[in-house]
Amino acid sequence: MKSSEPTGRADAPEVVVERLDRAHHDCSRFSCGKAPLDHYLRETVERDQDERTAVAYVLVDKDQPAKFRRVIGYFTLNSFAFPKKQARRRDQDRNLGRYNPVPAVLLGRLALDEAFQGRGLGSVLVVSALTQVLTLSEQLGTAVVVVHAIDDEAASFYEHQGFMRFRDEPRHLYYPLATFAAALAPTE
Ligand SMILES: CC(C)(COP(=O)(O)OP(=O)(O)OC[C@H]1O[C@@H](n2cnc3c(N)ncnc32)[C@H](O)[C@@H]1OP(=O)(O)O)[C@@H](O)C(=O)NCCC(=O)NCCS
Numbered sequence: 001m002k003s004s005e006p007t008g009r010a011d012a013p014e015v016v017v018e019r020l021d022r023a024h025h026d027c028s029r030f031s032c033g034k035a036p037l038d039h040y041l042r043e044t045v046e047r048d049q050d051e052r053t054a055v056a057y058v059l060v061d062k063d064q065p066a067k068f069r070r071v072i073g074y075f076t077l078n079s080f081a082f083p084k085k086q087a088r089r090r091d092q093d094r095n096l097g098r099y100n101p102v103p104a105v106l107l108g109r110l111a112l113d114e115a116f117q118g119r120g121l122g123s124v125l126v127v128s129a130l131t132q133v134l135t136l137s138e139q140l141g142t143a144v145v146v147v148h149a150i151d152d153e154a155a156s157f158y159e160h161q162g163f164m165r166f167r168d169e170p171r172h173l174y175y176p177l178a179t180f181a182a183a184l185a186p187t188e
Contacts, residue, residue: 006059006128008120013061015072015121017128020045020056026070027058032111034150040109041074054078054108057132059125073112073121075129077136080106080146086166087174095176097143104144104174105133126161130180137177145175 006015018025027041041056048054059073081101084092096102107129112122133145147163149155149171159165162183163173 006124008124012116012119012121012124013072014063015059015124016062017057017059017125017132018069020049020058020071020074022046024066024068025058025060026068030071030074030111030113032117033114034111037109037111037150041071041111045074045076048076057128059112059121059128071113072116073110073125075110075125076108077129077132078106078108079142080104082144082146082166082174086168086172088164088167091164091174091176095143095178097141099143102144103142104146105136105142107133107145107147110147122157123161126158130175130177134177134180134184143177145177145180147173147175149173 006017008015030041031038045054045056049056054076055078056074056076058071060069060071064070081103084096084100084102087096087102110125110129112125130145133142136142147158149158152171155165155171155173158173162179163175166172166174
């Protein structure tokens, strides 16, 4: 998993990730195939942002006018913590730091409009989220990104992206930031 520049495959539009702002982003047409994730973006996310319990970032087409762009993907971030014993034994001793519970960020929701799926943009969303958390970790201690997958298909997607399943909750997965930072480091 490399590059903080958000690019999908050759047949994907050139995209950019922005903080959700209703004045500049059109969420009305968003449809990812999983109704709760569409509903959350259209109806609930602003409440959570107002209450400071979640922040949403959206993927938009760079070629659309900046003042009002259609949302083609999104993810949310929240602060989180989890008992160290839930992680795999080999990670408990390295990559997760010394605190218990482990300070983490929850990648609460992540979805891509169906019209744009299958062109690498799902990976772009994941890399953007991990990059965003890596940047945040310079100001607020956090060791891991956690996801709560909506179903088995989503859990398998995250596993393909390099996340590891928690021992007792197979739909809950984690990705140590140290591992992500190492993947970004230039190789000689
Ligand atoms: C999950 C989702 C974001 C994936 O987006 P996408 O555009 O289809 O995925 P990409 O084209 O970026 O695929 C990236 C890689 O993941 C793989 N992949 C995609 N879905 C997968 C799955 N369910 N299981 C395993 N691997 C999967 C692809 O084969 C590809 O592999 P490669 O890079 O080795 O070729 C999208 O399908 C979606 O929004 N689904 C509905 C919402 C959802 O389930 N969200 C999950 C979080 S709750």
